[in-house]
Every structure is written in structure tokens, then in C-alpha cells.
Amino acid sequence: MSNTFGKLFRLTSFGESHGKAIGGVIDGCPSGIAIDEEYIQSQLDRRRPGQSDITTSRNEADKVEFLSGIFEGKTTGAPIAFVIWNADQHSNDYNNLKDVFRPSHADYTYQTKYGIRDHRGGGRTSARETINRVVAGAIARLALQELGIEIAAFTSQVGIIKLPKSYEHYNIADAEKNEIRCPDPVTAERMIELVRQVKAEGDTIGGIITCVAKGVPAGWGEPIYYKLHAILGNAMLSINACKGFEYGSGFDVSHKGSQLNDEFTTEKGKVTTKTNNSGGLQGGISNGQDIYFRVAFKPVATILKEQNTIDKEGNASTIKAKGRHDPCVLPRAVPIVEAMAAITLFDMYLLSKTNTK
Amino acid sequence: MSNTFGKLFRLTSFGESHGKAIGGVIDGCPSGIAIDEEYIQSQLDRRRPGQSDITTSRNEADKVEFLSGIFEGKTTGAPIAFVIWNADQHSNDYNNLKDVFRPSHADYTYQTKYGIRDHRGGGRTSARETINRVVAGAIARLALQELGIEIAAFTSQVGIIKLPKSYEHYNIADAEKNEIRCPDPVTAERMIELVRQVKAEGDTIGGIITCVAKGVPAGWGEPIYYKLHAILGNAMLSINACKGFEYGSGFDVSHKGSQLNDEFTTEKGKVTTKTNNSGGLQGGISNGQDIYFRVAFKPVATILKEQNTIDKEGNASTIKAKGRHDPCVLPRAVPIVEAMAAITLFDMYLLSKTNTK
Amino acid sequence: MSNTFGKLFRLTSFGESHGKAIGGVIDGCPSGIAIDEEYIQSQLDRRRPGQSDITTSRNEADKVEFLSGIFEGKTTGAPIAFVIWNADQHSNDYNNLKDVFRPSHADYTYQTKYGIRDHRGGGRTSARETINRVVAGAIARLALQELGIEIAAFTSQVGIIKLPKSYEHYNIADAEKNEIRCPDPVTAERMIELVRQVKAEGDTIGGIITCVAKGVPAGWGEPIYYKLHAILGNAMLSINACKGFEYGSGFDVSHKGSQLNDEFTTEKGKVTTKTNNSGGLQGGISNGQDIYFRVAFKPVATILKEQNTIDKEGNASTIKAKGRHDPCVLPRAVPIVEAMAAITLFDMYLLSKTNTK
């Protein structure tokens, strides 16, 4: 089940970077959801390469084609299959990768595990696979929007340049106004500058994405091993280049219990908490407050500098990437983080329907 | 499947803190594994309360009783069921929790989700559930040890007190020599002092546990959504009080790709990498280097200070914990982190048997 | 997952015939179901050995003990664990089975598969495992009864003695009035006579159980591979000694489409069909009519006659069962068939909650 995500709303993903197509099948999607194909495409456009001068210059249209499960504009409950045909492949750019292992890529581990690999464009290990997540996530978001739930992510750190305040201090929608997807224009400018500088060096840089889900009612999430934050963690860590996940107070362990505990109170007759260090989750179940979490991404492993490595036979070799690559994955990863959050939340919604008699 | 963890080696957990028993069933355990019950009990003893003056003074023997799946000292391939009978219950300590929601606990979310909850001792949300993980983890470790794999965790941060260097600079086994389970005696002393001080205040403190798995061969881990680090993340984040997970370079995003990439080389004819910022994992699959990761734990939510909250009817109320509680979960969480790592790794081993024809 | 049945309402089973206990864990049971322990025990009593002179004379009380998941008489949504302690074990009766394979038993296949087996009383392969199904089935039935659904099974054939008419011609409740559980007293008498005769010979006999579920609304069952009848088939075929499953017109393929098709009509404003050759299921989904199916059981493999076989080393040997065995499993299998039907139906109910937005 390694290429399937979700328990009830399940995405099965397929496709290699330079194969015929990338695509997926969503099984378990309830019937009756209105499918807005323009919205779905707009999410793919946020992820697509070539959208700005700080992403790869590969120019892929990434148009999604649905093959099943939708009838007269609505989901039918049948599996929703979709494909995105591959194009603009410069497979020859990858010929030198056939027998040499790129440092910090998955070439060596796939070769060792399977004894065979499609090396062209990274094959199955390419981040092109994340297209599928964005398609499925967009469908989940359409369903969640009907339930009053909004998900938004943004770039909160690039290298050492951090957004100075926590998410409540910004209008997250502003993140879409600049190439790095940071809601603060001043910080955004500094981040973009850093990416340009790193790009000029033929190097790459990582960073952190923050994601917020608003409107999730109390009661979603499944104890013990399918806690909402544990599956969000699984979801995020499954994204290419992701190295860490934290929610609420996360890795900031400097405070005491009495400082961090979120006291309950009521506001206009509704239960709420005075603070939200829990990140909207207690015991793995949503408590009605904002769910927020942060996701760390390493720098893209593909750099335009010469590196030492070995070939399949174990001989010392060097490698220097050709091709068109991202100096920083963050701006394109923002819609992917949102998509995985949407898939996870919608699955938890469906599961929550079965908790009581 | 929320109370089941794993794909092939699967632990199903049951039990409430003040119910008759805590226990579990392991399905999918291969036959022929020698079961050393003393070893299993020794792991439980590392987790048990009352083991030192910086853990809760509850004194529970936590003796495991196996009910099935073992014959003449070996696993048979049949499900291994086990129970740990509950004792030393001071249920009356929890009477005040029946109708009041403890801040940053799961009382409110369980009540909202299920409309009913066993409030005694936290019921199903109690960290007593983690006993089951330690039992299953001990069996997985026995199997992994036969494959030459060793897993060891330790406390690397309590509050703001950090272990100054990375894990390679210590003898991890030394962590067992002090109550806080930190391999550096000087740092350990400072951590213990901090916990004692926090305890004296009726307060609690969190921290970070680092875990290292040595000897994992290249090729374990399943792309795309069941990446080894993504499932380790799921596993760790499912532990009570866990707020974050990172592996390899993790949230340290200050470096460039050229600084972080792990160049391949060979050493005595064996493939290795010059550095290990990948944390032993590339594309979600082990590369033969040490797998290491860090897990953040918040302070225990139960404090002996008065806090504001609400009751079931939404009326303002206050709460002040009675009972015996941990001022810091770290030392007792160390064997739990190891156990979840072992369950995850052994499951990945079994899956890896099916990757090639 | 081989010891787990169900997708949302999931029974995980454990235990060997002569081990400490038989038991199970039910995960995914919704909260709020009233647990009538007397009812559950009454179902176990229908399955228990020693209930009449045509069942085995082993006398086992088979009292169920719940360990978790129930609070103040209701399910909480947490896993429901239960055990039935083993007693009245005559393990010595099985000493001769340690090294010899009983014909048409699972001794040889388990030994080959796992390289080790608990031979005492058949170990994990004993039909004693079906106790767990009856407990879980009873809980599912309590929940289904609240939804207006009743499940009833009966013995419709023993050897060549068949119930002459289809189920609608009998009051199924009458089946509980005789030892063989056949609703027609005349046929029941002939069946009982046959079983007594076979028992006197030290031999065994098989037969067929018919099961009917009334009150299932239209819309339960999941296409394509989890069709309601396909999972009922899986459920029934997983019962010890089961050799076949059919529903509706089943193996009677003598009629043409025009003769078998169930024409739709309305009755008092409700959709119904004029006939029910579909067995209440079309495209794997319930249509609101009675669901009915038939299950074939072979004769118990353990006979008190000498048989040829081989031992572990492949040497020719003979075997003659000692111990107390059933001459015919049918009467005790009736509650097991009902239980598996209940588990399947309740799982389908929970799944059906997630089909529409």
C-alpha cells in the first residue's frame, strides 16, 4: 500500500518523470461533490515549474485529464482516475545518471532495493509525482470548502531568513502575491534575494513552510496510531525533500507546562481555548481551534556544482547536474503541503462519520 | 485501524488506564523468533513509573503475561496476545475529572468525538497505553538483533538544557547510567537538577529525545507514502505528548545543498557516504548509514497548580491535579521511542522481502 | 492482517485451543452501543460444546470476560478486548498428534508453512477460535438490532437429508427447538437420527446451513471487490470446515434469465421485487429484500476410526483419534454463521455512512 495514501479517501499514485504519464486513482470519494475543474487546474498551476524566475525553467503545462468517476460535473462514488501526460522531457539531460549515483538522491537506494530503476529524470523518485497529490488535494479541498474549512500554507523560512512573527499576524492570502509565497512583503523580498544569489552560485537552499487549517470542528482524528497530527506528519514527511514536521509548540521545548497549557473557556457560548499551543489538536483529535504545523525542507539535492560520488560498480566518479532545476522547492511545495493536509483532513472527516452509533 | 500499527508486523492495542488490563495483539510476527521474556520485562522496567525520584511515584509492577502465539519459547506465526493487569489504581484521584476538562489533555476532544469517555486515570488517553508498544517493540528488537541491528535512544534536551554535541561523540549506552537517560554525565546532572526544580514548583517540563538505529542495511523503506522516515514520523508522533519529528538535518535549514549533500564513496569495498546529513535515508529508503532522528515532547499537561477551565456544561471552573504525575516524560519515553522505532523497522524488513521477484 | 476481519468494525482474533486463553480485540466499534452481556453469553451458549448428545461431550463453560472498551454498560469507541479462558483441556489426548499429520486437518500445512506448531488440541487451527467470532458477532447484532435488522440461520441439510422447502415456508425461530437447529421438526428428527448413527460408527457427517438477514435497507455493500456477497463469502469460507458459499439462486443454474430476473414493483409506496432470486443483492449492494445464502460444511475430519497417514519424517503411520469430538458441526456452526454475517453487515453499515457527501 506504499503508493496509496488514506484510509477511506484514498489516493493511489503512479507514474515516472519521463514515462508516458503521471496520474492517480482516488477511491472512496463520496458521491455528490461538485468538481470544479478550473479550480483544480489553478492548484496545479501554483505547483507547476516555470512559474517564476526562482523556479526551474522547465515549462510544463501539467494539464489534468479525468478518466472516470465524474458524471455531469459531480462525483459518483466510483474511483476518480486522472492522468497528466508528460511532455517537454529532456531525457538526454539524464543520460549521465544512468550509472552514477547522485549524492543525497534516491538513485542508490532504489537501485539497491529493486535491482533496476528508470533513471530518466529521476523516474519514480522525481518530485513530479507530487502533481497527483495536488489533484487529489484539490478535490478534497472542494469537499472541505463545503464544510467551511480553509487550508492555507506559506513560506515562513528560507535559509536563515525567517518570518518574524507567528501566522496570526499576517494575512496569509498575501503569500500568493510574491514568487516565494511569504505573506510579509519585506521578508519575501529578502527570501527571494537569497534564492537568486544561491541560484547564481549553482547551489540550492531549503526552508520551512507553515500551514494553517481553519474551521475544522472538534472531534476529527483517530486515536491511537492514526492521530490527526501523526497522519499529518506522515503526509508531510512523504513529500520529496521533507526533513521534519512539528505542530503547535513543536520543537520549542523551553517552556513549562503551566506556560504552555491551553486553558478552556467559552466565547459566545462556544468552547474555545485562551491560547493554542496545542496546535488545535489534543490526544490526536481536533479541538475546534486552528490546526497549524510547520514542515522543514532540505535544499534540492541537485546542484550545478561538481560533486564526488561513485558509479554502479563502486568506482569513484564525479557528477555535475545538467538540466533545469529548482534552486529552492519552497514556493512550489506550498500547494503540495496544502494538498496533503486536505487529503488527510477529508479522510479524517469521513472516518469521524463512523465514530458514534 | 486506528488502534493498529504496522502493515505486516501489526500491533493492535487495547486497554484503559483504570480498566482491568492494558494489552495488545501482534499479528504477522514471523515464526521462529526466540522469545526472551526477561529481556521484554527489562524493557518494561525501563518504562515503568516509580523507577526514580524524577518520575511519578506510582508503583506499578507492569508484568507482562503472554496469552498466545508462543510455543516452547518461540513464535509460531500465530497472533501473540499479551496483557498487563492494572493495579495500584487510585481512581478516586480522578473523580474531579469526571465533569471537568483538563487543559491541554484529551478530555474535551474525546468527550466531543464519542459522547462518552472513561475518565478514570485518563482512560484510553493515558500514556499507560504505551506499555503495549514497549512489549511489541521488545519482540521486534529481538528479531532485529538477530539481523545485527541495534536501536538506542537518549534524552538530548530538557527545557533549554541541551546535549552539546551530536550523538557520535557519546557512548549512548552511558545514558542508562542516570535517571534522565542522557549519555553525558555533566549534562545529565544539569537536566536532573532542572526537573527537580520544576517538580518542586508543581510544574512540568518537556524536551527532546534522539534515537539512532545502527546496522540497517540499504534497501528498507517503501516509497511513496510509506517512506521509512514518514512512518517513523507517524510512529513517534503517535506517542503521547509528542509534538515534532525530524531526521537527519531536519529543521536546521541554514545550509546550502552543496554543504549538506552526502557524497558517496567506498570503504573496504562497501558503499558509504562521507557525511550523513540524510540521516541514513534517501527517497524514504535506508542507505546503509546510521538512521537517526529527534523527537520533541511537550511538558506533561497535568500540573499541580490551579488552572482555569470549563466543565461539561461550559461553566467556568478551576482544576488542580491530585495524584502522582511525572514532572518530565523524557526518561520514561526513551524506551517507548526505541520500541516504536523497532516496530517500524521490523515491519519495513518484512516488506522488503517482497520487493523483488 | 490475516487474523483481522472487517474494514471499519474489525475483529482481531488470537488464541490456541490449549493455550491460556482464546480472545479478540474489536477496533472501530462506534460509541454508544448498549452492551447486554447476558445476550452475548447466550450466543456463546448456543455454540458451546456439550450442549446436547449430538455434539462433543467436552464441557466448556466458555464465559467471556471483557477487558476494555466498555464503560457503564456502553461502548466508548475504544477497542473492546475480551478473553475466554481455556479449561477442561485434555492435552494428553493430543500427544499422539505431535509428530503425525491427521488426514484432512491443517497439521501438515501449518508445519510446512511455519516450521513449528502448537499441536495441542489443534492449536491455532482449532475451531475453538470461532468463539471470538461469536462474541464480536453478538456485539454487531446488538447494534444491528437497534437498526431493525435480524439475522437467523438454521441447518437445512445433513448428509443427504434436506429440508424440503425454501426458508420462507418455515418459522426459523423453531430451529432453536431441537438439537440439530432445523426449523422443521420432522426433518430435524431424521437429521438427528442420521447424526446419531454416524456417531455410533465413529464417523462424521457434513451438511448445509442457510442464513437469512431481514431488514437490511437498500444501499449497503461496496463495489467492486468488497461486494456484500463477496465479503459474506469470504466470511463464511473462513469458518473451519466450510467448503462452499452461494447466495440467491446460487449453483442452481438450470433457469434462464427471463425466469430468474427479479422484476421491480412497488408495495405500499415502497420499492420491492416480485421474486428474490438475487438473494437481496444486486451489483454487490443490498436492494432492501431479504438477504439469504447457503454455506456448505464438510464432515469433521477427526474420526474415531483408524486412518493411514505419515509422520513428520514422512514415514507411513496410522492414526485413530482419541478425545471428544463432534460427529457433525452443523448445530454449533449455526451461531457462528450468524455471527460472521452480523460482523459483515455491521461493517457494511459503517462503510455506507461514508458513501455520500
Added chain:
Amino acid sequence: MSNTFGKLFRLTSFGESHGKAIGGVIDGCPSGIAIDEEYIQSQLDRRRPGQSDITTSRNEADKVEFLSGIFEGKTTGAPIAFVIWNADQHSNDYNNLKDVFRPSHADYTYQTKYGIRDHRGGGRTSARETINRVVAGAIARLALQELGIEIAAFTSQVGIIKLPKSYEHYNIADAEKNEIRCPDPVTAERMIELVRQVKAEGDTIGGIITCVAKGVPAGWGEPIYYKLHAILGNAMLSINACKGFEYGSGFDVSHKGSQLNDEFTTEKGKVTTKTNNSGGLQGGISNGQDIYFRVAFKPVATILKEQNTIDKEGNASTIKAKGRHDPCVLPRAVPIVEAMAAITLFDMYLLSKTNTK
């Protein structure tokens, strides 16, 4: 997971009869299996409509196109996606089905379950979905053939015309020599005559398919709920129009235990049984003998005669099928039965790799 079959070798199916395409994704296929596309197409050709005058005259090429998971002629361990583009659609033939429920079809149950359905050509409920099973089954068979396992099915009964003897008395390969796929030419001729006669009446007829798997070693199959025969039953009962499944002695319950038990013996040093009433399976695990089972199919529900029914509003109506339909599914179902058997067996093979340490 209702559109996914298998635990490790998993087929996820999608597509409607008159949508863009039918297809599937196989996840969990081991790397290194040589993919013979001609062989796969030859299996599709055995299933395709229009192959003889006793199947539907629809003429669909049903060419499979692989999208991923295969590199240089071999599986890579990545998901194998494939599509079969729909063509030759006479959707107008189905316009009259939009608002009227065909008797014994799934129109009513899908409409009730989902509140929406693609009625064209039966939409998701069309047997066209079985194309996917044949593709996945062909890949499983290629893998099984490397392990020395052969699977063959044939028509053993049409209406009341039965093959007189059990399978050992025929050369099963002869079944491919006639349109009905029965290995005995005399019986085949009588069956074909019956189908022609039924077709001339605008009616349909059902029957039974027998399937045999040779070469399966002892030890495949997972107790308790994933017994090999229970999953074969699930697999077969999931095929459109299937009404029953039996293996070994099945529904023939006329014999006593002493007559049916399969005594063990050795032949040339290899364990074997003198008889095979167990159908090659004991305790749900293969014993090394031939695995054989029988599958019952009802007559196709679509007939060219007028039938009474109701429309969506519950008004009485009549229906008379137009279009091109099969008078008997048996010949085209033979490769589908084989395919589902292959998928099941290969999955059990992969699982069996994980049974021992």
C-alpha cells in the same frame, strides 16, 4: 478499499463502460518480472466481445496501454498503471435506462446508494470492468509461471448440460478449441447448441466454471480470515454475475468423514495425498496438491424480452433491452476466473515470504 484487491500485490480498478477509459494500477508488484505484452494481450483477446457467434457482437479491440512501472521490458517495483480506451460505444442504446431500473441489474442499488449514477452502458457496474482483472491477472500469471504454476479454467456446465466427469479426465487445454471453452468436444457441442437456442429466444443462460491451479507448493495461504480458499471465494464472488463458490468436495455433503478424508502418503519421497477432496487446501493453506474450485454464474440479466419494472419515481414501467449482449457469460468469464485466481495466488506467494524469520 472497495476498488482495490489484494494485500501486497494490489489491483486498483477504475473506469466506466462508456467513459473515456477503463484501467487500473497495480501496486506492490515485485521488480524484475519480464513483461510479455503479447501474452497479456492474448489474455484480453480471450475475454473480448465479438470473438464468436455466441458472445455479444460488440467489436471492441480492448488494447491495453501501459503508462508506468515497466522499464526496458521489466517491472521496476513502481506502480504499473494501464488504460484501455473505450470505443465502439453505442451510448444511445442506453438512453432508455436513464430513468428505469433494469430487473436484476445494479441500477436501482447504485442509484439508492449514491444518489447519482452514470447509466450509460451500465457505467461502473458494467462487466467491462473485468478487463482490468485480466490485465493484472496476466502479469501475476507471468510471475507465477516463473515459479512453475499453471492456472486453467473451463466451462463445466451450461444450464443443465454438465461435463460428465471431473477435471482429471480431460485435457483442459482442449477447452480453448471451441467457443464455449469446454474441454470435452461432445459436451461443448451440446452447450453451444443450448446457448444458440437461448440466444434465438432473446434469453440468456448461466452455468459453472471449474478452475484448477497446478504446481502451488505447500504453505501458501494465510490463516484465519485470509485463508486461501476464502480469498479465492471473495475474488470469484466479486466477478459480475457470480452467485456461488465451492472448492474440493464443496456442496456435495453426501459423504462421511471416513470417505472424504485425504490420507497422507509419500510418492518418490514427496508428501502427497491419496485423494484430493480437500481441493488442495487444508486450514486455508495449500498442501501441494491441485487447487480446484467451481464458480456459479447466473444468466446475464439483460434480455431482449419485455420485462416489468419501475422508473425512478416508482411508477410501473416496462423495459426491453436494445444493444448487443451476451446470451451466456461463461466463455468470456473463463479468462476472468483464471485472472482472479492468479492475482490471489501471487498475493499469497508474496505473503508467504514473510511467514518465517
